[in-house]
Amino acid sequence: MGLWERLRRARRRRRTEDAPPIGPKLAEVRWYAKAVELSETGTLTMARRLPALIAQVMRLAWHANRRDLIATIVLNVAAGVFTAFGLLATTGVLTALFSAGPTPDRVRAAAPALLLVGGAVAARAMLAAAAQWAQARLRPQVERGVELRLYERTTRVDLDALDDSAFLDDLHRARLRGVDSAASMVDHAVDLFTAAIGVAAAAGALGVLHPVLLPLLLVTALPEGWAAVRAARLGYLTQLELVEVRRRGWIMEELMTERRHAAEVRSFTVRDFLLERYALLADHIRAVLLRLARRQTLTQVYGDVLKGVATALMYTALGVLLWRGVMPLAVAGTAVLAIKTGQSSLINLVYALNRCYEDGLYFGDYLSFCAEADRRIRRGRDRAFTPADGLTGFQEITATDVTFTYPGNEAPSLREVSVRLRRGEIVALVGENGSGKTTLAKVLAGLYAPQHGRVRWDEVAVADLDPERLRRHIAVIAQDHTHWPMTAADNIAMGDPLADPRVAAAVRAAAADSGADEVVDGLPHGFDTLLDKRFAEGQELSGGQWQRLAAARGFYRRAPLLICDEPTAALDARAEHQLFERLREHADGRTVLLITHRLASVRHADRIYVLDGGRVVAHGDHAALMAEDGLYAELYTLQASAYTDPDRRALGNGRVSGG
Numbered sequence: 001m002g003l004w005e006r007l008r009r010a011r012r013r014r015r016t017e018d019a020p021p022i023g024p025k026l027a028e029v030r031w032y033a034k035a036v037e038l039s040e041t042g043t044l045t046m047a048r049r050l051p052a053l054i055a056q057v058m059r060l061a062w063h064a065n066r067r068d069l070i071a072t073i074v075l076n077v078a079a080g081v082f083t084a085f086g087l088l089a090t091t092g093v094l095t096a097l098f099s100a101g102p103t104p105d106r107v108r109a110a111a112p113a114l115l116l117v118g119g120a121v122a123a124r125a126m127l128a129a130a131a132q133w134a135q136a137r138l139r140p141q142v143e144r145g146v147e148l149r150l151y152e153r154t155t156r157v158d159l160d161a162l163d164d165s166a167f168l169d170d171l172h173r174a175r176l177r178g179v180d181s182a183a184s185m186v187d188h189a190v191d192l193f194t195a196a197i198g199v200a201a202a203a204g205a206l207g208v209l210h211p212v213l214l215p216l217l218l219v220t221a222l223p224e225g226w227a228a229v230r231a232a233r234l235g236y237l238t239q240l241e242l243v244e245v246r247r248r249g250w251i252m253e254e255l256m257t258e259r260r261h262a263a264e265v266r267s268f269t270v271r272d273f274l275l276e277r278y279a280l281l282a283d284h285i286r287a288v289l290l291r292l293a294r295r296q297t298l299t300q301v302y303g304d305v306l307k308g309v310a311t312a313l314m315y316t317a318l319g320v321l322l323w324r325g326v327m328p329l330a331v332a333g334t335a336v337l338a339i340k341t342g343q344s345s346l347i348n349l350v351y352a353l354n355r356c357y358e359d360g361l362y363f364g365d366y367l368s369f370c371a372e373a374d375r376r377i378r379r380g381r382d383r384a385f386t387p388a389d390g391l392t393g394f395q396e397i398t399a400t401d402v403t404f405t406y407p408g409n410e411a412p413s414l415r416e417v418s419v420r421l422r423r424g425e426i427v428a429l430v431g432e433n434g435s436g437k438t439t440l441a442k443v444l445a446g447l448y449a450p451q452h453g454r455v456r457w458d459e460v461a462v463a464d465l466d467p468e469r470l471r472r473h474i475a476v477i478a479q480d481h482t483h484w485p486m487t488a489a490d491n492i493a494m495g496d497p498l499a500d501p502r503v504a505a506a507v508r509a510a511a512a513d514s515g516a517d518e519v520v521d522g523l524p525h526g527f528d529t530l531l532d533k534r535f536a537e538g539q540e541l542s543g544g545q546w547q548r549l550a551a552a553r554g555f556y557r558r559a560p561l562l563i564c565d566e567p568t569a570a571l572d573a574r575a576e577h578q579l580f581e582r583l584r585e586h587a588d589g590r591t592v593l594l595i596t597h598r599l600a601s602v603r604h605a606d607r608i609y610v611l612d613g614g615r616v617v618a619h620g621d622h623a624a625l626m627a628e629d630g631l632y633a634e635l636y637t638l639q640a641s642a643y644t645d646p647d648r649r650a651l652g653n654g655r656v657s658g659g
Contacts, residue, residue, distance in 0.1 A: 143180075
């Protein structure tokens with residue numbers, strides 16, 4: 001059952017039921033599997049996990065800035081010591097004030113202890129302020145380290161990971177709450193430590209005053225702690241349940257707000273359709289959050305009632321001790337202050353424990369994602385080609401019996417495909433939509449690892465090569481290229497230092513080779529023009545202009561293998577002809593893998609591979625394939641007839657799709 005149908009059924013149930021189930025049973029849906037697992041995990045189990053999570057996040061803080069972390073801990077410990085000292089000194093003040101004699105004499109007797117209390121309070125305040133400053137310095141450094149760790153992995157995982165919906169859900173959770181939770185967990189772990197020191201200080205003072213009060217103080221924390229932990233788990237399970245729905249909602253928001261979708265939204269009058277879909281998602285989220293609010297409120301009420309009972313028992317015990325004469329009045333007064341201080345620290349402790357526990361759940365998602373991403377990063381044996389002349393790094397690329405299936409698909413996109421690209425050749429891949437041409441190109445480039453078969457550059461298997469180094473020997477002119485929100489020069493150089501005269505000269509040469517120089521000449525600031533209308537003085541280009549910049553990007557990278565995937569899809573006939581001419585000139589000395597639906601453009605290729613249903617059904621040069629009178633001849637004749645048959649020519653330009 002699809003998501004939209006589940007949401008519609010849930011909305012229909014809400015019309016007739018007060019507290020309907022939201023969606024199908026959790027166990028029936030793959031992305032809720034973790035929620036089911038967590039819902040069956042006891043509080044004690046999660047409490048056992050929390051120290052390990054705190055240890056991991058503290059290691060992040062240690063690597064971020066160990067001096068700030070040490071300063072935070074040491075200063076908080078010192079502040080706790082002064083808290084205990086101040087409480088014990090209060091006993092001396094109260095003993096002097098409650099003793100017999102004239103009031104002036106009692107005040108004078110209490111003055112030394114009173115000065116000690118004031119000094120302890122002032123010292124504690126200064127130490128706490130210094131600890132907060134060190135802690136505030138630590139947070140942005142932890143955030144930076146955690147974000148870099150995430151993005152280092154998201155930019156290195158193989159493409160098949162980004163085709164896996166389960167991996168994308170994990171990425172969404174790690175990026176949405178996991179990154180923020182790491183820095184928050186450092187804060188709350190420090191707060192937990194600080195509150196624990198405050199509780200220890202108050203408990204130590206109570207233990208000195210009378211041991212019976214110590215366990216009673218600790219009992220008051222149990223009800224609130226239980227309520228906080230349960231509320232945190234309910235919130236986490238709810239967020240986990242809403243991951244896919246929220247992601248769909250953000251996609252709907254993007255469709256309704258982004259400029260690049262605005263024209264089509266209006267042209268096809270899909271406004272009501274998008275609003276309806278978004279309303280389904282919003283209604284579902286609202287129902288889930290209302291259910292969460294009710295359950296968390298009830299949990300908090302139960303916790304508060306139990307906390308009140310525990311507090312009453314504690315004060316009853318204190319009254320009994322006074323009534324029995326076991327405890328002097330001055331000590332009882334100090335005990336009241338210690339209990340108040342201890343309860344305040346306990347409240348902070350429970351709050352920090354609650355937030356630390358909740359952040360720990362999301363931080364666990366972050367750690368799990370990083371571990372899964374590490375598993376999906378393909379690492380070779382640190383081998384790479386070292387081109388002898390800086391241009392050609394191989395003699396031959398071969399694929400033997402390659403089979404590849406996208407994640408989540410049952411049918412392979414490539415089935416036992418074997419191809420060969422020799423140095424300096426122009427090799428074309430042709431076929432109808434979905435035949436596997438682009439997938440094959442990505443496998444040859446090492447972007448996808450086949451499940452069966454092997455790809456070799458010379459005698460070295462691609463699986464044994466370092467992926468990053470291998471890709472430096474590949475240039476790509478893609479049909480679905482990125483419109484980088486950078487300057488025109490940056491869109492060509494892609495990270496190379498433009499201040500280097502050689503880089504600047506290479507950028508201009510690549511623009512001239514691709515015809516992008518005509519585009520740049522029309523921009524207000526030339527190569528320095530920002531190509532993004534969302535920013536001040538930003539410019540927008542047409543599809544054909546962006547295509548020329550993409551070609552310049554591929555030409556700029558003087559790589560031994562140039563992959564051209566529908567490089568002229570957005571160009572007019574004149575620009576297309578010019579680009580193919582320049583492509584042939586630019587290909588001198590390098591290998592070109594050409595994917596195009598313009599079959600007239602592959603007539604002069606050294607070798608043409610015809611794909612159908614993920615298989616190579618024919619290969620050879622143009623003359624040989626035409627003589628075979630197979631699929632290639634059929635497509636070529638069909639396309640050519642559009643230019644010779646008056647009836648067909650009237651219908652359009654005669655393109656044959658080749659996705």
